[in-house]
Amino acid sequence: MKNAREKALLILNDVFYKGAFLEEQLEILSYSKIDKRDYAFIKEITTGVVRNRTYLDYVVRAYSKIKFSKIHKIILTILEMSIYQMFFLDRVPNYSIISESVELAKIYGNKGSVGFTNGILRTISKLENKPQVKIKDSIDNLSTYYSHPRFYTEYFYNNYSEDFTKKLLKSNNEMPPFTVRINTLKINRDDFIKELGKEGFSYTKTHYNNALNIENPEGIIDSDLFSKGFFYVQDLASILVSEYLNPDKDSKVLDLCASPGGKTTHISAIMENTGEVIACDKNKAKLNTIIENAKRLGSTNIKTKLNDATIFNKDFENEFDYCLVDAPCSGIGLYRKKPDIKWNKNIEDIENLSKIQISILENAKKYIKPGGTIVYSTCSVSKIENEDVISKFLKENSNFKIEQIEGYDTYKMFPHINNSDGFSITRLIKIS
Known part of the structure; x- marks a missing residue:
């Protein structure tokens, strides 16, 4: 040792x-x-x-x-x-x-x-118990005891409640579940559960039918279940992004920031391999990862395209029924999974990212046909990267409107509520 x-x-x-x-x-x-x-x-x-x-x-x-x-x-x-x-x-x-x-x-x-x-x-x-934090300021006290950046604690303390903040911070310090999405292109839920049992893997349900939390995941990536493409390792919040896009069969979909392909291949499965899904990234190696995942999962309606989402692409103009903008973000919704993000992203980084996010949305709006849908998502729960970006976009684009998700303009998922990563999802409809 x-x-x-x-x-x-x-x-x-x-x-x-x-x-x-x-x-x-x-x-x-x-x-x-x-x-x-x-x-x-x-x-x-x-x-x-x-x-x-x-x-x-x-x-x-x-x-x-x-x-x-x-x-x-x-x-x-x-x-x-x-x-x-x-x-x-x-x-x-x-x-x-x-x-x-x-x-x-x-x-x-x-x-x-x-x-x-x-x-x-x-x-x-020699101490009998774990030392308590003795700081009078409540926000500093919580930030120290649960080891979170002050700006993060302050936002939730001021905009939600002390109890909500405590539960969120505590949950961020716990191990996330090992969640898999059942690949319905190759197997249905009941048969997948039977195969899990044969291989000795146990599971618990999530509130999404085709997502399961694997209780004993060691070895599952080396199993036939993986090599046969029966599942994709993907957090519940990430899975639901594609569900809320919910593209029709035979439609044309653009995934602007697609790597590594989890949402892309899920979109493909929702469409039952009909229509066309264009998966983009500005890094060729990342496009190869999407291709590998699509091949394993049997997604045949995906085409990859080398493309920088921040630069307008004339070839995409008015071409798509749906566009997914899973924007580059601070990742502060991933504290549970990637705790070092706590210490390498600050409020200035978040503000700078919001400028990139709005530039991507400004391009995406031109790629969608009238009546089309954009889903904007981030693995961040910050207002700066989500509500503020959407508000600015709508002020400058009156031909778009929000279509609510679960009764919210911007639907947020939290680890202590949804047992998922922290995510924010907004659905926009192009009126004309």
Whole structure:
């Protein structure tokens, strides 16, 4: 386990201080010859520390005799890992955690940092309970305890309620379900469930008939169920985007930001392989991913097109009955799945993204025939990237109107309510 702890430390160091993405680092590690138990431990520790970093640092500040800014970065990461294990996991005794942390400090620190690491961890290990956050300001308190950016907590605290915010923040720190979309081009729901049982996989239902949460997903990607194209791994919110587009058979559909092809292939299935779906991306390698997914899933009505959604394409003008704009966004609805987004996207990034989003919508409006439908979606729950973008678009385009989804102008999905990623979906109709 010692070597696994060191690997976890180096991954966290790359994520926190070198701009690496946790998901990519773990994927690279999974391809190496690593023991399954070690990999599970590394994934649990790294994900847990990234999710709870603000709280862990609060505890360090509370018990450190050294000014927080003076603590060496890699020593701080060792402390974060150790405190996470002490208060969020219960498999390893505290004395073992301290011993292994001190050994890491010997490798990556100096004599002083070794003594500091040993002393602060021994003090913290004597606490009977997980330390509480004692900050008077409610928003700062919640942001620290649940380790979320202040702007995120502040928005929901002020626009929803304290109880809603607590439940959302808590849910964002939990493991997401492993959701699959049944590929109805190849198998129906009842037969898929039978096949799951034969392969030893258990499931729970979602409120969408053709989406299931797999309870024991290990090995399912290597199974015949996957190679035969019976399912696609896709979050429930992402699945529902295509459902709310709901294209008719034999129609012509444009998916402007299509990679990796989950929504594209779902659209294909809804249309039962009739009509035509044009799937676009500005990256050729990503188009190849769409082609591979379409082939596995048996989607034969999809054509790929190299295209930058921010640049007007004359060839698309007035060509389509439906257009999906699953816009590039901050991804702050994905905190549960990709916790490092908490620390690499700020309010300025979100504001800049909204400019790109509106430019894509301004192009999409020209591609749709009168009476056609645009669905605008983001894996973000921010008002800036959704309601504000739509409001600006409608002010400048009176020939479009909103068609409500589930009684909302912009339908939002939240992890603590829908057990899904955070998503926002708006449906627009071109009147003339």
